[in-house]
Amino acid sequence: MATENFVVLKNICKRFGDKTVIGNLDLEIKKGHLVTLLGPSGCGKTTVLRLVAGLEKPSSGQIFIDGEDVTNTSIQQRDICMVFQSYALFPHMSLHENVGYGLKMLGLDKAEIKKRVDEALKVVDLEGFGERFVDQISGGQQQRVALARALVLKPKVLLFDEPLSNLDANLRRNMRETIRDLQQRFNITSLYVTHDQSEAFAVSDTVIVMKDGDIMQQGSPTDLYKHPSSMFMANFMGEANMFEGHYDGEYIDIHGYRLPAARDNVVGIEPNDYQIGVRPEAILLAEEGEPCQQCKVISAAYMGSMYEVVVEWQNHELLLQLNSAQFNANFIDHAYLTINPNGVFILPPEQS
Numbered sequence: 001m002a003t004e005n006f007v008v009l010k011n012i013c014k015r016f017g018d019k020t021v022i023g024n025l026d027l028e029i030k031k032g033h034l035v036t037l038l039g040p041s042g043c044g045k046t047t048v049l050r051l052v053a054g055l056e057k058p059s060s061g062q063i064f065i066d067g068e069d070v071t072n073t074s075i076q077q078r079d080i081c082m083v084f085q086s087y088a089l090f091p092h093m094s095l096h097e098n099v100g101y102g103l104k105m106l107g108l109d110k111a112e113i114k115k116r117v118d119e120a121l122k123v124v125d126l127e128g129f130g131e132r133f134v135d136q137i138s139g140g141q142q143q144r145v146a147l148a149r150a151l152v153l154k155p156k157v158l159l160f161d162e163p164l165s166n167l168d169a170n171l172r173r174n175m176r177e178t179i180r181d182l183q184q185r186f187n188i189t190s191l192y193v194t195h196d197q198s199e200a201f202a203v204s205d206t207v208i209v210m211k212d213g214d215i216m217q218q219g220s221p222t223d224l225y226k227h228p229s230s231m232f233m234a235n236f237m238g239e240a241n242m243f244e245g246h247y248d249g250e251y252i253d254i255h256g257y258r259l260p261a262a263r264d265n266v267v268g269i270e271p272n273d274y275q276i277g278v279r280p281e282a283i284l285l286a287e288e289g290e291p292c293q294q295c296k297v298i299s300a301a302y303m304g305s306m307y308e309v310v311v312e313w314q315n316h317e318l319l320l321q322l323n324s325a326q327f328n329a330n331f332i333d334h335a336y337l338t339i340n341p342n343g344v345f346i347l348p349p350e351q352s
Contacts (some may be wrong), residue, residue, distance in 0.1 A: 006031040006189045007052060007157060012061035014047055014213075021047050022213045025061075029206075034183050034190040036200040039210035040236075045193045046161065048210075052191055053159055054078050066156055078157070081150035085162040087142045089134045089149075095121070096130035099149045106153075120148040123182065140171040144178070151182065158183070160192040164199060176202045197237065201225075209236060225279075226265065227345060234277050234347065241283070241318045245276035247346060252276060254339075255314040256292040262341040275347040280321040282343020285309070287328065289336025297332050313337060 007029040014022040022044050029035045037045035050056040051063060054075035063071045070078050081102075089098050100117040108116075121127055124144040134142060143163060150158055160179070164172045180203045183190050194200050200207050201221035208218040216236075217229045228234040234242070245254040249271040252261050285295075295313035307327045309320040318337075 004030055006033075006066055007191065008062075008064040009048070009051070010062045010064070012048075012051065012063070013059045014044075014051060014056065015059045020213065022051075022058075025213070025215065027208065027215070029189055029191060031189055032187040033205040034180070034192060034203055035206045035208060036192040036194060036204040037208050037210055038194060038197065038200040039216075041195060043210040044213040045210050047213075049159055049161055049191060049193045052157070053080060053082055079155055080157040080159060081153050081155040082159040082161060083143075083146050083150050083163045085165045087146045087166075089142060089145060091134045094131050094133055095126065095137070095145050098134070098145055099130075099152055102149065102153045116152050117148075120152040121145075123151065124148045124178065138171075139167055140175060143167065143171075143175055147179065147182065151186065151188075154186075156189065158188045158190040160190065160194075162194055163192075164194070164196075172196075172199065173202075179203055209233060226342075228277070229348060231275070231347065234345070239280045239319055239321075240277040240345075241280065241316070243276045243278070243316070244273065246273050247271055247276075252341070252344060252346070254278075255316075257290075257339070259339050259341050259344070262344065265341070265345055269346050269348075272349065274349065277345045277347065278318075278339055279343040279345075280308075280319045282340040283318060283320045284326065284338050284340070285311075285320070285322065285328070285331045285335045286338055287330055287334050287336070289338065293336040293338065295335050295337050297335050300327065300332075311335065311337065 005028040009025060009027040012022055012025045013020065037048055039045050047056065051058055054073060058071065062069055065078060096117050099120055100113045103113045103116060121130055124147055126141060126144055126148065129137065164175050167175060176199055192203060204221060206218060207221055207224055209216045209224065211232060217224060217233050225237050228237055234240045243254045245252055247261060247266065247269060250261065251258045254276055295311040298310045298312055298317065301308045306324055307322045309322055311318050311320060
């Protein structure tokens with residue numbers, strides 16, 4: 001089997017008793033890429049991660065890592081490491097001992113362990129912290145220790161199980177940047193599980209969205225947001241204002257408002273009636289416009305960097321997200337909307 005796809009799941013089915021949680025799933029991860037499984041609770045993403053890890057066995061199907069069939073091998077035989085939500089650090093050990101634990105189990109000598117642990121702690125910006133204990137460092141630093149413990153083993157595959165869920169918003173942002181930087185720097189093939197879309201978008205080469213044990217869509221973060229394949233995906237990827245509209249091959253008509261179709265958004269779409277989606281950030285307000293653009297501002301909530309605005313237009317209530325600098329108090333009395341074509345998508349006909 002070609003190793004360009006470094007991790008391959010073929011026709012995977014997983015049942016717990018009479019319940020099928022994963023049904024006939026195929027998944028491929030290229031060498032050096034980070035792929036994220038994203039979806040609501042209970043969608044099967046953690047089960048897939050555990051199957052790759054060897055913590056669960058598939059009911060049917062095969063799992064390959066680096067061209068080798070590992071379907072029936074143990075976690076110890078797969079040369080993988082896992083970064084957990086709970087960090088899973090040993091409180092009675094120093095950070096140096098925590099990071100070096102796996103190397104000690106492999107039988108490396110003390111000098112080699114010290115060298116590799118010191119290097120790993122330096123990589124995660126914890127140089128000089130080796131003699132501290134878990135209760136002497138912050139949650140973000142604990143997650144860095146867990147990451148160092150995985151990196152020091154130089155695994156073939158690195159698995160992340162909701163690794164940032166226990167951190168506050170600022171630490172999550174910093175840690176996802178650290179994870180992405182280190183994954184790319186060391187070119188480690190990685191599988192990441194999260195329910196947080198912004199987290200998935202920040203760290204991933206490819207995002208796979210799951211629902212009820214099935215893959216709904218996969219692609220780059222940009223592709224998933226700009227080209228959802230179904231109503232589920234349109235809503236799951238963020239807020240979307242949905243309309244019945246028409247595409248004539250050049251223009252999109254939404255209730256008499258015609259706008260040129262962005263070329264990238266209509267690839268393979270034939271002229272017809274469709275469900276048209278408009279992202280909230282693609283709608284702007286102006287004090288002048290055509291009659292078909294006139295709308296009424298119902299509410300405007302100040303959110304700091306932006307306003308969340310609800311307007312009534314053509315008997316629809318629309319959600320807008322305006323940069324704070326773009327909002328004008330005069331809109332309360334007179335407002336006309338304009339739509340950026342780049343924020344418009346057309347659902348495929350079978351999903352309309």
